[in-house]
Amino acid sequence: MTTEAQAAPREYSWRMPANWWTRQRHYFLYILREFTALPMALWLIWLLYEIRRAGSGAAHYYPPRSGAFVAFSVVVLLFSLYHSYTFLKLAGVIIRIKVLDRPVPSRLIVFAMFGAWAAASAVVAFVLIWFAR
């Protein structure tokens, strides 16, 4: 047996090309869905900052009104709507419920999740607007 044959085998680990997610629309939308977490996290950190600023007293509090903030919120809204749509739609695949020993159709589960989204949005909007008076 030669020295070369006794040496440790070389490893040829296969790596995905860096741009794999741009090659198919489905891959791109998958990465987009995963990426939605970042803008939503940034917006929630801003909300915490906004809450913290209220602790500094009335003299130091100024409401967010800049055009840049509105533009940032519009971008975050697009990502958060995409997250909501994809995640709530997934409920029809993940959730398995039986009523009277019969499985609830996945379409009904998805419909219920989107109904819950509408109801939750209405309640939060009502509180934020009603208590502004």
Next chain:
Amino acid sequence: MSDQAAARRRPALDHLVFWFLFSQGGVISALFLPVHVVVQGILGPLDIVPVADQHYDTWVRVLGNPLVKLYILVLVMFSFFHFAHRLRYLLVDFGVHAARSVPAQAVFYGGAVVVTLVTIWILLTTAPLGG
């Protein structure tokens, strides 16, 4: 029963906890975040509707409600565990294999814990309960 068989039968508690936090965070952020962005991020600043956070008095009154504090804590805590999981796997998908490591998990999920603790501190110190 061998140790291996016992290990197989034992429920993967850590997986259960992380998947619970991930899925609940996904649902909570999907149900509640868009309306906050619309109302507080767009409609309020543009003066289309009056919003509580546009005035100090109304904002502090809302934040002083214990139910609102609890709601904000739940919204932030679960959402950030969801975000931590998704962003860690986003790095894995981009070929950053270190994102699978235990230190990376500590950074991402630990980050979610830190944000949760900061949120608790902010909520307890910002507006007095019942204010």
